Amino acid sequence: MTKILLVEDDFNIVKNLSYLLEEEGYDVAVAMGQKQALDLFEQGDFDLLLLDVSLPDGNGYAICTAVRKVSEVPVIFLTASDDEMNVVTGLDIGADDYITKPFRPMELLSRMKSVLRRRGKSVSIFRIGSLQVDSVKGIVHKGDEEVFLSALEYRLLLVFLNNKGIVMSRSQLLECIWDVAGDFVNDNTLTVYIKRLREKIEDDPQNPKVIKTVRGLGYKMEGESL
Numbered sequence: 001m002t003k004i005l006l007v008e009d010d011f012n013i014v015k016n017l018s019y020l021l022e023e024e025g026y027d028v029a030v031a032m033g034q035k036q037a038l039d040l041f042e043q044g045d046f047d048l049l050l051l052d053v054s055l056p057d058g059n060g061y062a063i064c065t066a067v068r069k070v071s072e073v074p075v076i077f078l079t080a081s082d083d084e085m086n087v088v089t090g091l092d093i094g095a096d097d098y099i100t101k102p103f104r105p106m107e108l109l110s111r112m113k114s115v116l117r118r119r120g121k122s123v124s125i126f127r128i129g130s131l132q133v134d135s136v137k138g139i140v141h142k143g144d145e146e147v148f149l150s151a152l153e154y155r156l157l158l159v160f161l162n163n164k165g166i167v168m169s170r171s172q173l174l175e176c177i178w179d180v181a182g183d184f185v186n187d188n189t190l191t192v193y194i195k196r197l198r199e200k201i202e203d204d205p206q207n208p209k210v211i212k213t214v215r216g217l218g219y220k221m222e223g224e225s226l
Contacts, residue, residue, distance in 0.1 A: 001025065001026070001027045002025070002026050002027065002047045002048065002116065003026070003027045003028075003029070003044065003046045003047050003048075004021055004026045004027065004029070004047065004048050004049075004112075005029050005030075005031065005037065005040060005041060005046045005048070005049045005050070006018065006021070006028055006029070006030050006031070006050045007030075007031045007032075007033075007034075007037040007049065007050065007051045007052055007055070007060060007063060008030070008032065008078060009032045009052060009054075009055055010052070013078075013101075014030055014032070017050075020105055020109075023165050024165065025164075029044060029046070032055075033055050033056050033057045033058070034055050034059065034062055034063055035057055035058070037051075037055075037063050038063060038066060041063075041067060041071075046073055047074070047116065048073065048075075048076070048112060048115065048116060049063075049064075049073060049074070049075045049076070050078055050112075051063055051064060051075060051076070051077050051078065052077075052078045052079075053077055053078070053079045053086065053090070054080070060077055060078075060090075061089060061090065061093060064077075064090070064093050064094055064095055065094075067094075068093065074096045074116065074118075075094065075095045075096055076095065076096060076097045076098065076099060076111060076112065076115060077090045077095050077097075077098040078098075078099060078101060078103070079098055079099070079100055079101065080101045096115045096118070097111050097115055099111055105166070106166055109162075109163070109166075110162075113162060126161045126164075128161075128210050128221065128222070129203075129209065130142055130143045130203070131147075131201050131210060133157065133158075135158060138154070140154070140157070140201075142200075142201060147201060148200075149200060150196075152177055153196055153197045153200070155176070155177050156173070156177050156193055156194070156197055157197060157201070159176040159177060160211060160219070160221035161221065163221070164221050164222065165220065166220065167214050167217050167218050167219070167220045168218050168219055168220065169218040170187060170218055170219075173190060173218070173219070174186075174187065174190055177193075194219065198210075198211055209222075210222070
């Protein structure tokens, strides 16, 4: 399981972000100050650090500087300001990315996954009920049987896996799979591919449990990532 160190002194952000990350399958440790963060970092083997810039007993820059002396663990800054100097300072001392508060949950998750992929720490095995997907090998199993998907079906499945628990509108799905196989993808085509994907991965395609329809909003995948 991917281990995240969240360093943030806003209780509401800590509460909501911890819940979101844990729902996505991450193991989250929380520090609300610089000293606590450095103590936890020395004790744990973390895969990613989310650092608030302003802390009651210091700042995220000092944490990142200390961490970079001993580790190349990915770092993403959470900053209340998108001032160019703040951004440049964070990147210059070794941060991999930054995101400005208030941020959209899907954007943060996307940035985290991008950084983890670059560092080779992304989640590669997904399990949803009897379905198992190895995103590195590109292999899908349902129980003991391999499931063979077209390029667009597989891409659509990965979009759902990378946004597990999040309602995806039809327009968002279209943006994600647009022209991935050199084919024109429109709203009717999306309906066809969701139907085909359900037929291959659901136990009962007429009553889907993996890719659920959220009436009036879109679709949502539920399950456990390993």
